[in-house]
Amino acid sequence: MSKLSAKLMVKPGRKIRLTRIDAGSVAGVKDKPAAAARLVKNIARLAELQYLLYAERKHAVLIVFQAMDAGGKDGTIRSVMSGLNPQGCRVIPFKVPVGEEREHDFLWRIHRSTPAFGEIGIFNRSHYEDVLVVRVQNLAPKAVWSERFEHINAFERLLVASGVKILKFFLHISREEQQARLQQRLRDPTKHWKVSPADFEDRKRWDDYMAAYEDVFRRCSTSWAPWYVIPADKKWYRNLAVSQVIVEALEDMNLKLPESAPEVRELLAARR
Numbered sequence: 001m002s003k004l005s006a007k008l009m010v011k012p013g014r015k016i017r018l019t020r021i022d023a024g025s026v027a028g029v030k031d032k033p034a035a036a037a038r039l040v041k042n043i044a045r046l047a048e049l050q051y052l053l054y055a056e057r058k059h060a061v062l063i064v065f066q067a068m069d070a071g072g073k074d075g076t077i078r079s080v081m082s083g084l085n086p087q088g089c090r091v092i093p094f095k096v097p098v099g100e101e102r103e104h105d106f107l108w109r110i111h112r113s114t115p116a117f118g119e120i121g122i123f124n125r126s127h128y129e130d131v132l133v134v135r136v137q138n139l140a141p142k143a144v145w146s147e148r149f150e151h152i153n154a155f156e157r158l159l160v161a162s163g164v165k166i167l168k169f170f171l172h173i174s175r176e177e178q179q180a181r182l183q184q185r186l187r188d189p190t191k192h193w194k195v196s197p198a199d200f201e202d203r204k205r206w207d208d209y210m211a212a213y214e215d216v217f218r219r220c221s222t223s224w225a226p227w228y229v230i231p232a233d234k235k236w237y238r239n240l241a242v243s244q245v246i247v248e249a250l251e252d253m254n255l256k257l258p259e260s261a262p263e264v265r266e267l268l269a270a271r272r
């Protein structure tokens with residue numbers, strides 16, 4: 001399964017139709033046991049790469065997750081990131097803006113949450129909400145949100161130029177799968193905390209959301225910060241695919257241990 005990332009990436013400028021991408025696809029993977037074995041390896045490799053990233057402290061990694069409700073953001077983070085050292089990684093959820101977040105531009109809360117060199121930052125939702133929910137629910141006029149694609153591209157370009165590797169994942173579930181997952185949550189009292197009436201309101205606007213996502217991919221999948229559309233009806237495929245894209249991207253970064261400091265080399269020499 002070589003370079004799954006190339007297959008799942010939205011090529012810059014490309015117009016994609018989400019209805020033409022099968023959310024149940026398992027392309028590039030033999031079967032569930034093969035995927036499980038591969039995931040274990042990827043999680044271990046990710047831990048090694050994180051060690052280099054942390055030691056080198058020259059780059060940061062920013063991983064963005066977007067999906068419809070019950071799309072699997074939480075589960076993906078729990079599974080794929082399970083081997084990371086918590087010391088070098090941070091998950092930041094973005095909810096409806098409150099307080100001083102409302103008193104700044106939409107990127108203010110995002111920029112201050114970006115990972116430092118050496119760190120992996122994981123966004124559970126992101127600045128893309130400002131061209132998704134804001135657009136679909138009419139929370140700002142078109143004149144405002146339509147300008148944001150360019151602001152986002154410029155902002156992400158700044159991050160990349162400063163040493164941040166950006167990977168953006170859309171977990172693509174079908175409308176039927178969402179229905180099944182929301183029903184499942186309603187049947188299970190331990191999952192009730194995850195359900196809100198807004199999920200069902202958003203569900204009614206499914207097609208509007210898909211159109212908004214398609215615009216996001218067309219406008220904001222860039223050579224410097226690509227979007228990946230991950231078929232996510234099957235959790236085992238989703239987890240494997242996300243882990244694979246992250247591992248492939250971090251391998252490409254050529255992370256290296258820093259050279260030992262002169263004083264450490266002296267220490268070694270003195271002990272010989």
Ligand code: AMP
Binds near residue numbers: 069094095134139
């Ligand atoms: P959840 O991730 O299910 O806990 O829900 C967070 C909610 O916050 C979602 O319904 C998002 O659409 C909403 N949200 C996140 N960012 C924004 C934003 N910038 N403007 C409006 N709503 C947002």
Ligand code: MG
Binds near residue numbers: 198199
């Ligand atoms: Mg919600």
